[in-house]
Amino acid sequence: QSALTQPPSASGSPGQSVTISCTGTSSDVGGYNYVSWYQQLPGKAPKLLIYDVTKRPSGVPDRFSGSKSGNSASLTVSGLQAEDEADYYCSSYVGANNAHVIFGGGTKLTVL
Amino acid sequence: QLQLQESGPGVVRPSETLSLTCTISGDSVNRRNYNWAWIRQPPGKGLEWIGSIVYSGGTFYNPSLRSRVTISVDTSRSQLSLKLTSVTAADTAVYFCARDQNGGSCPDWGQGTLVTVSS
Numbered sequence: 001q002s003a004l005t006q007p008p009s010a011s012g013s014p015g016q017s018v019t020i021s022c023t024g025t026s027s028d029v030g031g032y033n034y035v036s037w038y039q040q041l042p043g044k045a046p047k048l049l050i051y052d053v054t055k056r057p058s059g060v061p062d063r064f065s066g067s068k069s070g071n072s073a074s075l076t077v078s079g080l081q082a083e084d085e086a087d088y089y090c091s092s093y094v095g096a097n098n099a100h101v102i103f104g105g106g107t108k109l110t111v112l
Numbered sequence: 113q114l115q116l117q118e119s120g121p122g123v124v125r126p127s128e129t130l131s132l133t134c135t136i137s138g139d140s141v142n143r144r145n146y147n148w149a150w151i152r153q154p155p156g157k158g159l160e161w162i163g164s165i166v167y168s169g170g171t172f173y174n175p176s177l178r179s180r181v182t183i184s185v186d187t188s189r190s191q192l193s194l195k196l197t198s199v200t201a202a203d204t205a206v207y208f209c210a211r212d213q214n215g216g217s218c219p220d221w222g223q224g225t226l227v228t229v230s231s
Contacts (some may be wrong), residue, residue, distance in 0.1 A: 003158070036217040036218070045224055046159065051214075093216050100161060103161060
Protein backbone atom coordinates (compact mmCIF):
# COMPACT_ATOMS: atom_id res chain seq x y z
CA GLN A 1 0.00 0.00 0.00
CA SER A 2 1.63 3.25 -1.13
CA ALA A 3 1.56 6.37 0.99
CA LEU A 4 -1.04 9.04 0.32
CA THR A 5 0.22 11.77 -2.01
CA GLN A 6 0.85 15.23 -0.59
CA PRO A 7 2.78 18.13 -2.12
CA PRO A 8 6.20 18.32 -0.46
CA SER A 9 5.86 22.03 0.20
CA ALA A 10 3.35 24.86 0.44
CA SER A 11 3.64 28.51 1.40
CA GLY A 12 1.68 31.63 2.06
CA SER A 13 1.94 35.05 3.64
CA PRO A 14 0.47 35.94 7.03
CA GLY A 15 -3.29 36.38 6.80
CA GLN A 16 -3.61 34.39 3.59
CA SER A 17 -5.20 30.96 3.15
CA VAL A 18 -3.35 27.84 2.08
CA THR A 19 -4.79 24.48 1.04
CA ILE A 20 -2.85 21.21 1.24
CA SER A 21 -4.07 18.23 -0.76
CA CYS A 22 -3.95 14.54 0.09
CA THR A 23 -4.67 12.09 -2.72
CA GLY A 24 -5.39 8.43 -2.26
CA THR A 25 -7.60 5.79 -3.81
CA SER A 26 -11.08 4.37 -3.45
CA SER A 27 -9.63 1.88 -0.95
CA ASP A 28 -8.65 4.57 1.50
CA VAL A 29 -9.52 8.28 1.23
CA GLY A 30 -12.36 7.74 -1.21
CA GLY A 31 -13.85 4.78 0.59
CA TYR A 32 -14.08 5.96 4.17
CA ASN A 33 -14.65 9.16 6.13
CA TYR A 34 -11.63 8.44 8.30
CA VAL A 35 -9.21 11.09 7.09
CA SER A 36 -7.13 12.87 9.72
CA TRP A 37 -4.67 15.76 9.56
CA TYR A 38 -1.72 16.35 11.86
CA GLN A 39 0.62 19.26 12.49
CA GLN A 40 4.18 18.44 13.54
CA LEU A 41 6.62 20.99 14.88
CA PRO A 42 10.36 20.14 14.83
CA GLY A 43 11.28 17.60 17.48
CA LYS A 44 7.69 17.22 18.67
CA ALA A 45 5.00 14.60 18.44
CA PRO A 46 2.29 15.19 15.84
CA LYS A 47 -0.81 17.10 16.94
CA LEU A 48 -4.25 16.08 15.70
CA LEU A 49 -5.89 18.97 13.82
CA ILE A 50 -8.74 17.30 11.93
CA TYR A 51 -10.39 13.89 12.18
CA ASP A 52 -13.21 12.16 10.35
CA VAL A 53 -12.51 14.47 7.37
CA THR A 54 -14.00 17.65 8.85
CA LYS A 55 -14.08 17.46 12.66
CA ARG A 56 -11.81 19.54 14.89
CA PRO A 57 -10.69 18.36 18.33
CA SER A 58 -11.37 20.71 21.19
CA GLY A 59 -8.81 23.50 21.28
CA VAL A 60 -7.91 23.48 17.59
CA PRO A 61 -8.64 26.92 16.06
CA ASP A 62 -11.38 27.10 13.44
CA ARG A 63 -8.76 28.50 11.06
CA PHE A 64 -8.06 24.85 10.31
CA SER A 65 -10.66 23.04 8.22
CA GLY A 66 -10.88 19.80 6.30
CA SER A 67 -12.81 18.54 3.32
CA LYS A 68 -12.94 15.63 0.91
CA SER A 69 -13.96 15.08 -2.69
CA GLY A 70 -13.67 11.68 -4.27
CA ASN A 71 -10.26 10.18 -3.56
CA SER A 72 -8.73 13.45 -2.40
CA ALA A 73 -8.87 15.28 0.90
CA SER A 74 -7.75 18.79 1.72
CA LEU A 75 -6.64 20.81 4.70
CA THR A 76 -7.18 24.56 4.55
CA VAL A 77 -5.39 26.92 6.88
CA SER A 78 -7.03 30.34 6.89
CA GLY A 79 -5.57 33.53 8.30
CA LEU A 80 -2.03 32.14 8.24
CA GLN A 81 0.07 32.89 11.28
CA ALA A 82 3.80 32.53 11.79
CA GLU A 83 3.25 29.68 14.26
CA ASP A 84 1.51 27.64 11.54
CA GLU A 85 4.89 26.96 9.95
CA ALA A 86 5.28 23.22 10.41
CA ASP A 87 5.01 19.84 8.71
CA TYR A 88 1.49 18.61 7.98
CA TYR A 89 0.49 14.99 7.46
CA CYS A 90 -2.75 13.40 6.34
CA SER A 91 -3.77 9.87 7.22
CA SER A 92 -6.55 7.55 6.15
CA TYR A 93 -8.06 4.30 7.23
CA VAL A 94 -7.61 1.54 4.67
CA GLY A 95 -10.33 -1.06 4.71
CA ALA A 96 -10.85 -4.53 3.27
CA ASN A 97 -9.03 -7.68 4.39
CA ASN A 98 -5.90 -6.11 5.79
CA ALA A 99 -7.34 -3.05 7.51
CA HIS A 100 -4.74 -0.53 8.59
CA VAL A 101 -3.86 3.17 8.41
CA ILE A 102 -1.61 4.99 5.97
CA PHE A 103 -0.03 8.43 6.08
CA GLY A 104 0.78 10.94 3.43
CA GLY A 105 4.39 11.85 2.80
CA GLY A 106 4.00 15.19 4.55
CA THR A 107 3.92 18.84 3.46
CA LYS A 108 6.26 21.50 4.78
CA LEU A 109 4.26 24.71 5.20
CA THR A 110 6.29 27.90 5.12
CA VAL A 111 4.85 31.22 6.26
CA LEU A 112 6.57 33.86 4.17
CA GLN B 113 -5.37 14.31 30.97
CA LEU B 114 -4.06 11.16 29.33
CA GLN B 115 -0.26 10.82 29.32
CA LEU B 116 1.82 8.34 27.35
CA GLN B 117 5.53 7.66 27.79
CA GLU B 118 7.62 5.39 25.60
CA SER B 119 10.62 3.54 26.99
CA GLY B 120 13.14 0.99 25.79
CA PRO B 121 16.69 0.56 24.53
CA GLY B 122 18.05 3.35 22.38
CA VAL B 123 20.21 0.97 20.35
CA VAL B 124 19.34 -2.45 18.95
CA ARG B 125 21.69 -4.70 17.00
CA PRO B 126 20.78 -5.79 13.46
CA SER B 127 18.75 -9.01 13.27
CA GLU B 128 17.67 -8.69 16.91
CA THR B 129 14.24 -7.80 18.33
CA LEU B 130 13.21 -4.25 19.13
CA SER B 131 11.05 -4.09 22.26
CA LEU B 132 9.36 -0.92 23.47
CA THR B 133 6.90 -0.14 26.24
CA CYS B 134 4.41 2.69 26.46
CA THR B 135 3.23 3.53 29.98
CA ILE B 136 -0.20 5.11 30.08
CA SER B 137 -1.41 7.29 32.93
CA GLY B 138 -4.23 9.67 33.63
CA ASP B 139 -6.95 7.25 32.54
CA SER B 140 -7.67 3.56 32.39
CA VAL B 141 -6.02 1.67 29.57
CA ASN B 142 -8.93 -0.72 29.74
CA ARG B 143 -11.64 1.77 28.83
CA ARG B 144 -13.88 0.13 26.28
CA ASN B 145 -13.62 2.83 23.69
CA TYR B 146 -9.84 3.17 23.75
CA ASN B 147 -7.66 1.78 21.04
CA TRP B 148 -3.88 2.14 20.95
CA ALA B 149 -1.32 2.50 18.20
CA TRP B 150 2.39 2.57 17.42
CA ILE B 151 3.71 4.94 14.79
CA ARG B 152 7.30 5.59 13.75
CA GLN B 153 9.27 8.27 11.96
CA PRO B 154 12.73 7.69 10.47
CA PRO B 155 15.07 10.65 10.96
CA GLY B 156 14.15 13.43 8.54
CA LYS B 157 11.30 11.42 7.00
CA GLY B 158 7.56 11.05 7.29
CA LEU B 159 5.27 9.12 9.60
CA GLU B 160 4.61 5.41 9.22
CA TRP B 161 1.78 3.53 10.90
CA ILE B 162 3.07 0.33 12.51
CA GLY B 163 -0.16 -1.05 13.90
CA SER B 164 -2.89 -0.75 16.46
CA ILE B 165 -4.72 -2.78 19.08
CA VAL B 166 -8.38 -2.28 19.85
CA TYR B 167 -9.99 -2.60 23.26
CA SER B 168 -11.27 -6.08 22.40
CA GLY B 169 -7.70 -7.24 21.83
CA GLY B 170 -7.83 -7.36 18.06
CA THR B 171 -4.78 -6.10 16.22
CA PHE B 172 -4.26 -4.39 12.87
CA TYR B 173 -0.79 -4.16 11.37
CA ASN B 174 0.87 -2.35 8.50
CA PRO B 175 1.01 -5.01 5.77
CA SER B 176 4.67 -4.22 5.11
CA LEU B 177 5.57 -4.97 8.75
CA ARG B 178 2.95 -7.59 9.59
CA SER B 179 5.31 -10.56 9.59
CA ARG B 180 7.64 -8.92 12.14
CA VAL B 181 5.33 -6.97 14.47
CA THR B 182 3.46 -7.81 17.65
CA ILE B 183 1.47 -5.23 19.63
CA SER B 184 -0.07 -6.08 22.97
CA VAL B 185 -1.60 -4.42 26.03
CA ASP B 186 -1.01 -5.27 29.69
CA THR B 187 -4.01 -3.72 31.41
CA SER B 188 -2.76 -4.59 34.90
CA ARG B 189 0.31 -2.44 34.31
CA SER B 190 -1.38 0.13 32.04
CA GLN B 191 1.25 -0.60 29.43
CA LEU B 192 1.26 -0.98 25.67
CA SER B 193 4.09 -2.91 24.09
CA LEU B 194 5.70 -3.24 20.68
CA LYS B 195 7.95 -6.01 19.45
CA LEU B 196 9.62 -5.81 16.04
CA THR B 197 11.79 -8.77 15.05
CA SER B 198 14.76 -9.08 12.69
CA VAL B 199 15.49 -5.36 12.64
CA THR B 200 17.72 -3.66 10.08
CA ALA B 201 19.05 -0.13 9.70
CA ALA B 202 15.78 0.74 7.95
CA ASP B 203 14.01 0.33 11.29
CA THR B 204 15.96 3.22 12.81
CA ALA B 205 13.31 5.76 13.78
CA VAL B 206 11.56 7.70 16.50
CA TYR B 207 8.82 5.42 17.78
CA PHE B 208 5.60 6.96 19.10
CA CYS B 209 2.73 5.39 20.99
CA ALA B 210 -0.68 7.01 20.68
CA ARG B 211 -4.35 6.63 21.52
CA ASP B 212 -6.34 5.87 18.38
CA GLN B 213 -9.89 7.13 18.93
CA ASN B 214 -11.14 5.68 15.66
CA GLY B 215 -9.97 5.03 12.13
CA GLY B 216 -6.47 6.26 12.78
CA SER B 217 -7.21 9.60 14.43
CA CYS B 218 -4.85 10.00 17.37
CA PRO B 219 -5.51 12.86 19.82
CA ASP B 220 -2.97 11.72 22.42
CA TRP B 221 0.70 10.92 21.77
CA GLY B 222 3.81 10.06 23.69
CA GLN B 223 6.87 12.22 23.18
CA GLY B 224 8.56 9.51 21.13
CA THR B 225 11.75 7.55 21.64
CA LEU B 226 14.63 7.21 19.17
CA VAL B 227 15.73 3.68 18.40
CA THR B 228 18.88 3.21 16.38
CA VAL B 229 19.70 -0.11 14.77
CA SER B 230 23.45 -0.47 14.77
CA SER B 231 26.10 -3.00 15.58
